[in-house]
Amino acid sequence: MRRALVIGNSDGIGLALTRRLLDEGWTVRGLSRSDSPLSHASYSHVRGDVVTAAIPSDPVDLCVYAAGVGELLDLGDLAAQTRAIEVNLLGAARTVEAVVPAMVAAGSGHLVGLSSLADVVISADAPGYAASKAGLTAYLLGLRAALRPHGVAVTAVRFGFVDTKMAKGASRPLMIAVDEAVEVLMRGIRRRPAVISYPRRVSAAARLIRLSARATLR
Numbered sequence: 001m002r003r004a005l006v007i008g009n010s011d012g013i014g015l016a017l018t019r020r021l022l023d024e025g026w027t028v029r030g031l032s033r034s035d036s037p038l039s040h041a042s043y044s045h046v047r048g049d050v051v052t053a054a055i056p057s058d059p060v061d062l063c064v065y066a067a068g069v070g071e072l073l074d075l076g077d078l079a080a081q082t083r084a085i086e087v088n089l090l091g092a093a094r095t096v097e098a099v100v101p102a103m104v105a106a107g108s109g110h111l112v113g114l115s116s117l118a119d120v121v122i123s124a125d126a127p128g129y130a131a132s133k134a135g136l137t138a139y140l141l142g143l144r145a146a147l148r149p150h151g152v153a154v155t156a157v158r159f160g161f162v163d164t165k166m167a168k169g170a171s172r173p174l175m176i177a178v179d180e181a182v183e184v185l186m187r188g189i190r191r192r193p194a195v196i197s198y199p200r201r202v203s204a205a206a207r208l209i210r211l212s213a214r215a216t217l218r
């Protein structure tokens with residue numbers, strides 16, 4: 001029996017991935033602030049906020065951190081930028097604290113974090129989101145190196161635009177469907193690479209955006 005914990009799965013990519021894991025015979029526990037729309041014998045749900053809730057620490061083979069928020073910058077509401085850093089980065093760090101010790105004790109396990117291609121972008125539109133993802137990717141890659149000798153794999157997943165309620169900006173080039181994102185994730189769960197950057201063309205564009213943003217920094 002393969003056991004997974006999916007954090008942030010009442011909606012979007014986390015929900016679609018949870019459905020797929022259940023279809024493939026996994027036992028899954030999820031966590032989000034809202035109730036889950038799922039009803040399945042192999043599924044249990046914990047309601048909570050990643051910033052404050054006790055994250056389940058029972059042994060799992062796979063943990064996917066899919067919780068995330070992101071708001072466009074409003075200088076009258078900088079708390080929304082702080083919130084992105086709390087949920088996307090500190091929530092992930094709290095999840096690592098909860099799940100990694102049992103993985104290390106077992107000498108196996110896979111931690112997958114949904115970062116973003118925005119992790120390289122210098123963004124005046126959503127600086128808190130970009131900062132949270134830069135921090136998340138850096139943390140996951142460092143953990144990958146540290147945990148490899150303990151038999152634990154870590155993967156940072158960097159998507160461009162995925163068709164969920166989060167992708168609400170006016171411009172969403174090469175946006176992919178949630179089902180495509182789930183296919184990419186399932187391949188990553190089987191192969192356990194360090195980084196998945198998808199789609200490649202958006203990844204290249206993100207690097208170019210970073211270069212041009214750096215050129216304008218004074």
Ligand SMILES: NC(=O)c1ccc[n+]([C@@H]2O[C@H](COP(=O)([O-])OP(=O)(O)OC[C@H]3O[C@@H](n4cnc5c(N)ncnc54)[C@H](OP(=O)(O)O)[C@@H]3O)[C@@H](O)[C@H]2O)c1
Nearest residue numbers: 008009010011012013032033034049050067068161162164
């Ligand atoms: N969609 C994209 O274009 C895109 C692109 C690149 C990366 N990503 C990343 O992929 C991940 C999933 O995004 P998505 O598109 O699936 O977003 P989504 O549809 O908005 O879903 C986000 C999920 O995170 C949960 N969540 C948010 N804040 C939470 C909190 N404080 N505590 C617990 N759960 C929380 C939400 O549940 P509740 O509201 O019920 O708590 C929801 O289940 C995010 O990290 C996002 O940054 C998305």
